[in-house]
Amino acid sequence: MRIPFVKMHGLGNDFVVLDAREAALPALDTARVRAIADRREGIGCDQLIVLEADDSATCQMRIFNSDGGEVEACGNASRAVGMLLGEPATIRTKGGMIATRPDAGGIAVDMGEPRFDWDAIPLAYAMDTASLPLGWDDLEHPLAVNVGNPHLVFFVPDCNAVPLETIGPVIETDPVFPQRINVNVATVGDKGTIRLRVWERGAGLTRACGTGACATAVAAMRRGLTDRAVTVHLPGGPLAIAWGADNRITMTGGATESFRGSFDWDSFG
Template sequence: MRISFTKMHGLGNDFVMLDAREHRLPPMTAAIARALANRTTGIGCDQLILLEPSEAADFRMRIFNADGGEVEACGNASRAVALLHGKAATVETNGGMIEVAPTKGGARVDMGVPRFEWEAIPLAYAMDTLSMPVGWGELEAPVAVNVGNPHVVFFVEDADAVRLDLMGAGIETDELFPQRINVNVASVTGKDAIKLHVWERGVGLTRACGTGACATAIAAMRRGLTGRTVDVTLPGGVLTIEWNAHGRIIMTGPATESFRGSFDWGDYA
């Protein structure tokens, strides 16, 4: 069975897009997603994105990380989906309903309303999510926020100096986080500017993470470190995050189609 795919990326965070809205595919499994994401023997990606019909929205987006795990949300993939779809749409995700619309060179995404309750992150036990009384080495007192998926955000003097490649896995899998966690290390570089590095759950260090940019911007705003609109600079480029008057997170940034191709499902099943 020959399957078409589109390879896309948002600021270097790359995706294999499978469109099953009109022609159904065999069931996706963690093993198949992991095999397709493999950069040596598969197509290669940070996330595999599966588009399916939805009764509640224009269509449904399912997201599988490179380790095969299915997750709730992906901001960069949402922009890529907007570009692929070609017009404004409501999209059902496991993290909730979002709205996407293509723009010149990218897309605008309404990511919904952030959650701050410890149960919504979720954490293993109750604590203040604005300044968590925990730490890992030099990283202390993070902010926790759920923006469709769970994040902790550490604010430091110099984000570039933190060896997140060595620390990320230990924080991600700490027993404090029963569903694991995305780890963000950020520096506020101006009134409305942040530099950010992200260890993505199930992926590792990534050039960009849309939900990480959203979570970090919201964390900075909650602490009074920035205004309500902020530019977040990641290794792959810049995203603009707004926390609007209705409490909703609006993310704007680029998305790009890299190439199209096809594969035999049986080679990966």
């Protein structure tokens, strides 16, 4: 059974997209996702994206990290799927309904409203998400926010100096985060500019993370460090993030189709 796919990326965060809106795929399991995502013996990607039919939305988007786990949201994948759809669309995710539309800056995504309650992150116990009384080495007092998936944000003098490849997995799997967490280290340049690096839950260091950019921008705005519209510069490129008076986050940026192909489903069992 040969399955067509589209290989895409958003600022270097790459995806294999499978379109199952008209014909359902066989059941996906962790081993198959890992095999497809493997960069040496599979197609290779940070996330596997599956589009499915939905009676009350343009489509449903399922998101699987390269470790095989299914997650709630992915901002870069949302832009990529928005580009594939080619017109204004509503997309159901496990993290909630989002909307995409073509924009002069690429694809604009309505990412919904951020959540700050400790049990919405979720955390293992109640604490102030605006300044958590927690620390790991030199990283202390982060903010926590859920933008469809859970994020922890640290503001540091130089995000490039943080050994995120070693401290990221330690924080991600700390028991205080029962569903694990994405780890963001950010440096504010001015009221309209942030530099950001992200350790992505289930995927590791990534060149770009759309939900991380949204979470970090909102965290900076919550602390009064920036204006309500900023450019977030990730290793893969910039994203424009705005947090509107209606409490909704809009992310705007590009997405790229790399190539198309097909593979034998049974070869990745």
